[in-house]
Amino acid sequence: MEQPRRDPVGIVGVGNMGGAMAARLLEAGWPVQVCDIDLHRVRLLELQGAQVRHTAAQCATGVAVLIVCVVDSPQVDTVLFGPAGAASVLRAGQDVLLCPTIAPQDTERFAARLLEQGVCVIDAPMSGGPARARDGSMSLMLAGGGAVIDRRRELIAALSDKVFRISARPGDGARSKLVNNLLAGINLVGAAEAIALAERLGLDAASTLALIGQSSGQSWIGSDRMQRAIAGDFEPRAHMTLLEKDTRLALQAAAAAGFEGPLGAAAHAVFARACAAGLAQRDDGALLQLLRQPPVS
Template sequence: MLHFSQYFLTQKNANVVGRGLKLVDAPVSGGVKRASEGTLTIMASGTDEALTCTGSVLSALSEKLYVIRGGCGAGSGVKMINQLLAGVHIASGAEAMALGARLGLNTRMLFDFVKNSGGTSWMFENRVPHMLDNDYTPYSALDIFVKDLGIVTRESSSLKVPLHIATVAHQLFLAGSAAGWGRQDDAGVVKVYETLTGVKVEGKLPVLKKEVVLQSLPPEWPLDPIDDIHRLNQSNSKTLVVLDDDPTGTQTVHDIEVLTEWSVESLVEKLRKKPKCFFILTNSRSLSSEKASALIKDICGNLSVAAKSVENIDYTVVLRGDSTLRGHFPEEADAVVSLLDSDWLVPAGDTEFARDASFGYKSSNLREWVEEKTRGRIPASSVSSISINLLREGGPDAVCDTLCNLQKGSTCIVNAASERDMAVFSAGMIQAELRGKSFLCRTAASFVSTRIGIIPKAPILPKDLGINKERKGGLIVVGSYVPKTTKQVEELKLQCGHFLKKLEVSVDKLAMKSLEEREEEINRVAEMANLFLGASKDTLIMTSRELITGKSM
């Protein structure tokens, strides 16, 4: 939507009125995202008759609709003042961060301080993270402020009002556009300072030695909460229902049943047994966000119906996702509501998992990750946190008190660095449930075992399965392409290569070629695998290591 000067619209209105037409001046604020959601802020001006004619349309597009008195053009006057402030805030934020970088300050620490002090602004909190991440995806292009601040300076000149700060900000955006950054995000104005001074505002989190970080933490809570968890679970009638988005989620539990279908009848049968926990394998990670959301709604709808058919039953839903933050968040959580790398700690946003084609992300701070994945619906500043200090110094009672003080619908993250930390949280969570609190959990696999008090077992050996010493062929299937999996495959080949038979499936043929070539490749691998297994040979079937993306296809 275009933004015109107030003088231009006043003149244009005089022209159209003479032709029997009505003109409404209705500039907006909120960007493309809020426009698509119908949640814009609109500043409308014009005659009462013109505004009445367009009121329903403007209401449909807006969350806040302001009627600005003063005739057609007054709305653009308000918009002009808003853009003056917005542009100045972005430019001054860039200037402040560049100075901080030149002083040798940690720019992420500096940002965190300023946003919690009197020097902050909405634009500062929204745009500086783009500068810190060196990410100039154009949510709002720099050239927009070249235009809008140009309107501001021209209007002020005609009105004989000196605007020193806005004029300097306009020159900064002009310099950025002249350097070729006009179509990048307006936060890119910081590059003007970076070019002039040679500093970098970008503040990537450092890769830290895991041992050093863990030693810097307070000692673990001294008491093992496992007995408390068992005792509390005896009093807590809630069944833990784990919706598992991938077949690997049961790896941390044992003696727990897994459902692969979720009819009301099956769920009623399961709930009547009053189990402490059961899994439902959704495999939703392989689906699109829309299909995953629909699937979770279907399961939770059936679960709700089934629970009403069983006396004295209640449940807590756990959405079991990937420990590296891949998966459908917040889509699956919304659906329910509506019905460490070797010895180094790498910031999550810098890992290969953050670059995942389907579930990628940029944030390493979980609060910021929530804001990123919810597209701003849940601001980072509103996300509560159970700190590791609270877990290790306050114990389960402190966890319970914190959870009970959360507002309904809150989002809370948990900072745990060990199994004991998770057990402390689990004990506190059960206490809170016994006080009447309800929770929806999005977790990795290991939370489930601590929540229901399962003591880990050692890896199962052949003798535990009743397998005799006669050698049989084993089948290993590897599909993940990420570097960590590739390293594991290479280690497997190194240690077992002298007896391991290896078959590589061409992803290119499966995804890119004709149906005939696809079937031929599948049959080739299946026949060879049958041959090797029939000869009692351990067999590895792995996909080719290149990544095939939607763009490739």
């Protein structure tokens, strides 16, 4: 049976998450063009059928949707509005999915600037990690006009079977993601602390984690990260710097809303400490390494 025609998609940023999304779309028959400063990742996707583009503007040329999957607001700004940025070629009728975890006000600013030239933005943060992005089971938090989300429903369905429509206001996806990631950070710090304590008490870490996984202390991120950490696998699926950034942004959003909770700042301080201790480019499960160390007297 002949596959239905699918509109071309561009993806700028094909790291762990963007690369997994690109591979999934290629496997499903979508025409995909990719751009990234990491040429090795680009070449791997080229072998799977992606078209390689060398600038964001080239990647945005001729596509129906441009997916931006970089790390932070300065990178988004460069991708969209820097030299050879995508905004120089984007036109009415093309849409942009903004997937990074960034400050809500930055999402609002980017969306407003693109709307001036008739380009609609779907604020679309992701959660779940590369494996879930690859198999389509990651979460997508969508904020944007109903018309543009409906227009791209086939692409969205190809990317995720866990889609949450937050509101029509770009920026609310970012707010939702920060709330989620603040809790993820708190849970991960708690899991690392618990396993480090178990080891100090003479308990077997793997057995303790298995017990927690079937008990009231379970969290998905704790089980996922601590399983790898106990095995000594600290290769980054999610760099320590990401939750340091995300918890910091969540605290900034909380302060702007006049809210102060008891745990967020403490969790952020642990991620900041881990980065300062040389673990910035390790998997965020390397918190276990940090908390295994005896306190400095």
